[in-house]
Amino acid sequence: MRRIISGQIEGIEPFSILDVSGNVVNEEAMPKLSDEQLRDLMKKMVFTRIWDQRAISLNRQGRLGFYAPVAGQEASMVGCESAIDKEDFILPTYRDIPQMIMHGLPLYQAILWSRGHQHGGEIPENVQAFVPQIIIGAQYVQMAGVAMGIKKRKKKKVAMTFIGDGGTSQGDFYEGMNFAGAFNLPAIFIIQNNHYAISVPREKQTAAATLAQKAVAVGIPATQVDGMDVLAVYKIVSEAANDAKNDEGPALIEVSTYRFGPHTMSGDDPTRYRSKEEEKEWEEKDPLIRYRRFLKNKGIWTEEEEDKLIEETKEEINQALKKADAYEKMTISGLLDSMFEVTPPYLEEQKALFAREGK
Amino acid sequence: MPQMTMIQAITDAMRVELARDTNVLLFGEDVGKYGGVFRATAGLQDEFGEDRVFDTPLAESGIAGLAIGLGLMGYRPIAEIQFIGFIFEAMDSICAQAPRIRYRTNGRFHSPITFRAPFGGGVKTPELHADSLEGYLMQTPGLKVVIPSNPYDAKGLLISAIRDNDPVFFMEHMKLYRSFRQEVPEGEYTVPIGKANIVREGTDVTIITYGAMVHTSLKAAEEIEKKRGVKVEVIDLRTINPIDTETVLKSVEKTNRAIVVQEAQRTSGAAAEIIAQITEKGILYLEAPVLRVTSPDTVYPFGMIEDEWLPDPTRVIEGIEQVLDF
Numbered sequence: 001m002r003r004i005i006s007g008q009i010e011g012i013e014p015f016s017i018l019d020v021s022g023n024v025v026n027e028e029a030m031p032k033l034s035d036e037q038l039r040d041l042m043k044k045m046v047f048t049r050i051w052d053q054r055a056i057s058l059n060r061q062g063r064l065g066f067y068a069p070v071a072g073q074e075a076s077m078v079g080c081e082s083a084i085d086k087e088d089f090i091l092p093t094y095r096d097i098p099q100m101i102m103h104g105l106p107l108y109q110a111i112l113w114s115r116g117h118q119h120g121g122e123i124p125e126n127v128q129a130f131v132p133q134i135i136i137g138a139q140y141v142q143m144a145g146v147a148m149g150i151k152k153r154k155k156k157k158v159a160m161t162f163i164g165d166g167g168t169s170q171g172d173f174y175e176g177m178n179f180a181g182a183f184n185l186p187a188i189f190i191i192q193n194n195h196y197a198i199s200v201p202r203e204k205q206t207a208a209a210t211l212a213q214k215a216v217a218v219g220i221p222a223t224q225v226d227g228m229d230v231l232a233v234y235k236i237v238s239e240a241a242n243d244a245k246n247d248e249g250p251a252l253i254e255v256s257t258y259r260f261g262p263h264t265m266s267g268d269d270p271t272r273y274r275s276k277e278e279e280k281e282w283e284e285k286d287p288l289i290r291y292r293r294f295l296k297n298k299g300i301w302t303e304e305e306e307d308k309l310i311e312e313t314k315e316e317i318n319q320a321l322k323k324a325d326a327y328e329k330m331t332i333s334g335l336l337d338s339m340f341e342v343t344p345p346y347l348e349e350q351k352a353l354f355a356r357e358g359k
Numbered sequence: 360m361p362q363m364t365m366i367q368a369i370t371d372a373m374r375v376e377l378a379r380d381t382n383v384l385l386f387g388e389d390v391g392k393y394g395g396v397f398r399a400t401a402g403l404q405d406e407f408g409e410d411r412v413f414d415t416p417l418a419e420s421g422i423a424g425l426a427i428g429l430g431l432m433g434y435r436p437i438a439e440i441q442f443i444g445f446i447f448e449a450m451d452s453i454c455a456q457a458p459r460i461r462y463r464t465n466g467r468f469h470s471p472i473t474f475r476a477p478f479g480g481g482v483k484t485p486e487l488h489a490d491s492l493e494g495y496l497m498q499t500p501g502l503k504v505v506i507p508s509n510p511y512d513a514k515g516l517l518i519s520a521i522r523d524n525d526p527v528f529f530m531e532h533m534k535l536y537r538s539f540r541q542e543v544p545e546g547e548y549t550v551p552i553g554k555a556n557i558v559r560e561g562t563d564v565t566i567i568t569y570g571a572m573v574h575t576s577l578k579a580a581e582e583i584e585k586k587r588g589v590k591v592e593v594i595d596l597r598t599i600n601p602i603d604t605e606t607v608l609k610s611v612e613k614t615n616r617a618i619v620v621q622e623a624q625r626t627s628g629a630a631a632e633i634i635a636q637i638t639e640k641g642i643l644y645l646e647a648p649v650l651r652v653t654s655p656d657t658v659y660p661f662g663m664i665e666d667e668w669l670p671d672p673t674r675v676i677e678g679i680e681q682v683l684d685f
Contacts, residue, residue, distance in 0.1 A: 122465040130431060131463050135451055141421050142456070145428015145436075152384075152410065153432070172451075175421035182416050338462050339501055341469065341524040344553060344601045 009213035014256050016226035022293025031235045035300045041230050045074040048098040050313040059265040065115040068095040069261030075287030076192050076255040079233025084241050090129040091139040091161035100129050107320035136167045140176025147185035158244040160188040166197020169205045178218040186244035191254045198263045199273040212254035220250050227257030228285040258282040332359040363543040366536040368510035369399050372517035375547050377407045385412045387439030419445050423452030430470040443478035444487025457526040458501025473520045479532035480669050483662040490659045491623035496528045497600040503527045504600040508573040510541040515550030532571045555603035561592035565610040567633050568620040569596040576620050579675035599629040608641045615646040618678040625653040647685035652678040
């Protein structure tokens with residue numbers, strides 16, 4: 001067979017800055033961050049890990065509803081969110097709750113969203129984020145519109161969206177990126193490749209050697225980054241955001257990471273499809289251990305302050321739970337009124353029906 | 360007052376709204392320089408620029424997703440789907456995303472989107488161009504579905520749709536695009552969404568219908584009046600979600616007999632819902648069951664048998680006679 005181009009793009013190596021021991025292996029790529037900014041990345045990762053642990057146990061106690069664990073993906077999530085500004089817009093998936101919290105969503109609302117309360121999706125006016133997307137891929141096509149809106153308003157801002165490795169098989173994954181490329185929009189498309197879509201390994205999604213190379217099909221730049229290295233993620237996403245804000249168009253970033261826990265708390269059991277060896281191998285790449293070593297080597301992080309941070313985080317979660325518990329219950333009448341700007345007669349009629357039942 | 364075809368009235372509505380509000384954006388496949396496959400957007404890119412009226416890549420899901428994202432950013436998108444049968448590519452955006460956004464976010468975000476698509480039979484289109492898919496759309500909470508039957512309504516309803524802060528699906532019947540002219544006021548006016556129109560007054564039987572079947576029903580009404588002296592009232596629903604139940608019930612209270620005429624297959628479209636509403640609220644008005652005149656429950660027909668497949672005045676007259684002679 002005569003090949004016009006090879007099916008595989010060779011030479012994409014995951015970009016990293018720290019090795020597993022926390023040593024800098026790519027000095028020239030080090031992002032220019034102050035000690036406080038470096039510590040801030042760690043604080044956010046610790047927060048995310050503790051939130052995840054608490055969320056899993058709260059879910060088991062029945063105090064949280066739908067929950068998709070994130071342990072292992074802290075560097076990916078923190079690195080991405082920290083690399084953009086508060087004015088930049090995020091379109092998250094159901095797993096990307098930590099980025100929303102970091103971007104300003106009050107924690108009690110994240111809890112309400114998980115429980116299935118409408119107020120959970122009522123993003124505060126000053127928080128530039130959309131509600132978590134359940135339909136895998138929809139956020140990618142919506143992203144094109146958000147980024148086009150930013151461009152048309154001539155704002156120096158960027159929009160960022162996320163998808164998992166399985167999501168790259170969706171049509172909307174391709175369409176969203178293709179639109180962003182064709183219109184040269186300020187859009188950053190993140191693939192958080194945690195190597196499994198529920199039970200299906202990444203290799204069964206596509207014959208492509210990397211997911212990043214899918215950008216070739218739409219003519220936009222892409223890279224693959226070590227998603228267990230928060231500095232590497234931060235660096236790559238910052239550059240993409242900077243380019244996008246200077247009208248240089250969209251980018252696709254494949255963040256190679258791993259979820260230590262199940263797909264969601266709704267009955268998934270990873271032991272049915274992952275080996276102990278594989279899990280151990282990834283646990284050795286734990287983004288918190290690696291980055292903690294780096295900060296300690298620099299003398300800007302101690303066990304004591306991490307313990308203190310953990311206690312503060314637990315307390316913050318407790319306070320948020322209290323607030324969520326106390327939040328007013330939904331009513332059918334309230335749901336009917338939130339369907340349209342002006343509630344039409346047939347819904348008023350249904351409101352009256354449910355009002356009689358005290359709902 | 361200028362005489363316009365329905366397609367001219369549609370273009371005029373979009374021109375009025377593009378001029379009135381800079382947040383109105385118009386996009387789709389071939390809607391820009393080319394002016395649309397039916398010329399519905401002819402001249403609009405020249406007048407308002409490529410920033411406001413533009414072509415997209417050939418991907419309906421991308422188009423509808425683009426509309427949602429632009430809606431989140433405060434724009435007022437008019438997204439054209441070239442032919443109705445292609446909405447399946449975009450059903451997630453049209454039915455599962457846009458109509459739920461106000462609800463999902465308790466009003467923090469909304470989708471002021473008008474989706475436009477031509478549909479309707481009688482012009483021998485290839486497959487999946489003419490299907491009456493309003494049944495799918497009208498079963499979607501949060502989505503309004505508008506189907507005009509004449510140039511005046513088309514302009515007024517489309518302006519209302521564009522100004523509506525919730526998503527509206529605007530279905531344009533291809534056979535009505537250029538079939539007749541009507542006086543259409545210049546400038547802006549609106550026809551309210553959710554309000555039916557009594558296009559022919561009568562006392563003996565009510566026909567509830569929409570789209571091209573309004574004209575088929577009017578023909579049938581004239582013929583049966585000549586034949587049997589029966590006075591038929593014809594209601595053009597104009598919007599099928601929400602349905603103007605009040606107008607329908609008032610008419611049935613007067614005539615005591617009704618049929619629903621739709622181009623869609625029997626087990627689709629709006630007919631069953633209309634009959635259910637009459638049964639719930641007006642059963643004591645009825646002297647006979649409410650019947651449906653529809654197309655048969657097959658896939659949309661091949662071009663050569665389209666005319667036999669679509670309901671015609673004869674079939675409508677049979678329906679009227681059945682309820683009269685019950």
